[in-house]
Amino acid sequence: MALRGPRVWLWRWRRNPLKRRADRVETWVVLGVWTFTVFLGLLAGTTVTRSVEDGLARERVEWRPLVARLAERAPGTAPENDRARAEQVWATARWTAADGSEHSGRLRVPAGSAAGAPVTVWTDPEGRQVTRPVTESQARVRASLTGAVAGLCAAAVPLVAGRALRGRLERHRIDQWAVEWSRFGPMWGRTAG
Structure with missing residues (x-):
């Protein structure tokens, strides 16, 4: 089990002299992914909800x-x-x-x-x-459920893409640490004489 310290809010945005460029990039990636996820989910959900409501209202009028x-x-x-x-x-x-x-x-x-x-x-x-044709209340429920599913599916796309990008950043960061460790690790065994 990994040991974790106290949870610090907005830790990605705090100043830290040990923060690398990759850490700063990851901070912006996380912010961008969450913003785009919420925006895309809401946009898709409301668009699909309106479309379904309009289609069902048209059926009530025409049928x-x-x-x-x-x-x-x-x-x-x-x-x-x-x-x-x-x-x-x-x-x-x-x-x-x-x-x-x-x-x-x-x-x-x-x-x-x-x-x-x-x-x-x-x-x-x-x-x-x-x-x-469905009643007005049934149409509202059906449109809301369909819109919610569409919003969740649309929101999953940037989440998965962001997770994949963060995985690549993590692998890059670990590779950088390995290079630095191979360079400085052997020096730790030396003593001043």
């Missing part, structure tokens, strides 16, 4: 529910007394888009629904089937 009719009887049997708790199964439905074009697709409907029964299908402006 509309239409009434579709089942093209076939839905498989299974529905409970007689509680239609709301019926099992959901896949069935084919047909609908007409706002431009008059005919579309069909598979929807989740209550088991045992009769052919021709009305069901709700969500469509985009071209009449293609889409999922139900």
